[in-house]
Amino acid sequence: MSERKTSCRSIYPHGETTYLTPFQREGKWGYFDLNGEVKIQPVYNEVEYFSNGLAAVRVFDNWGYINEEGMQIIEPDFSFAGPFRHGRALVSKNNKYKVIEETGRTINSIDNEYIVDEPIAWASLHGGVIRIPKDNKTGYINLDGEVLIEPQYLESGPFVNGLAWVEDVEHHHYYIDISGKKMIEMPTGIIPDTFSEGLAALCNSYTLKSSVMDRNGNIVIEETLSNPNYFSEGFSSIMVNGKIAFIDKQGNAAFNTNFDEALPFIGGVALVANNDKWGVMDREGQFLVKNREYEHIDVMSYLLNSNHFLVREKGDWHYVSRSNGNVIFKL
DSSP, rough: OOOOOOHHHHHHHHOOOSSSSEEEETEEEEOOOTTEEEEEEEEEEEOOBBBBEEEEEEETTTTEEEEETEEEEEEESEEEEEEOOOTTTEETTTTTTEEEEEOOEEEEOOOOOOOOHHHHHHHHTSSSSSEEEETTTEEEEESSOOEEEEEESSOOOOOOOBBBBEEEETOOOOEETTTTEEEOOOOOTTHHHHHOOEEEEEHHHHHHHHEEETTSOEEEEEEEEESSSBBBBBBBEEEETTTTEOOOTSBBOOOOOEEEEEESTTEEEEEEEEETTTEETTTTSSSSEEOOOOOOHHHHHHHHOOSSSEEETTEEEEEEEETTOOOOOOO
16 A cells, blocks of 8 residues: 655655646546546546646657647656646757747757756756756756756755755755755754754764755754654654654644555645554544555555545446545446
8 A cells, every 4th residue: 555665755746736636547647627527538658647728648659748638738748747847847858858848849958968867857846956867966957947056965855945855965964955955964864854834854874864944944843753654744653662653843742643644744634544444534644534454556646636545445447526536437
């Protein structure tokens, strides 16, 4: 079902919710809306979630973009088409990358010396910049394709809340701003994580215990946490004696019950399980849905939809409501 991380850094992406959800029927993809009504018929070979009002769709071997009415906005002409952020998207054709605007007009081409890693590009757009690798190091470009920071880091994270964590060639860890200036340096052995809601976990690589820091470098939760996830809607999950617990931004236990499995709060609720029985819990710890035997949960659909998520139940795949567990859309 869901997975728990085993390293210092959190596993869940910082998502953007959308009211249209991809679905597949008879090998083709389309979209349905919050009411479970088909909004865009399944005619595409592959699709992605909507972002900034546009979604990448594949027609045979090429990718283009449609709007939420299903109208083709940018014709299928690319081998890779990233999500739109701030009116920009990264695309490629014939192994050449460029940044386009929402009309398809080219803003800037990416120098061929930078080998764009597509998964990195997908994961790093939220701060308005893209991580770029070169010679086993990473740097950053903006959404106009201009180099902001030349590749110089062994590892780096996305910009969130104006800061990104990096590891330099001497294995020092610190946070930088978008100009590359060092903003918060880490002591030896402390591994920083990406900011979320103004807070970031700092993992002690020797003890694997974590603290939580704000954007000013102040420790707001002492180094007592095991495997903290990122903060989402005011809560983070941690491991306590082999179970998952939720804490608030002061480090206080949020609920009386701990769980075998848990996904973060999205849209005011969290998906949790004990003894293979799943439920949907609100911010007060009250259950909207109880004792569901989901055989599999599609984590990405949960993270990207505030209304419903995809499960396999009694052998059948369908989308269920977060508010009552009722089936919204059958596959």
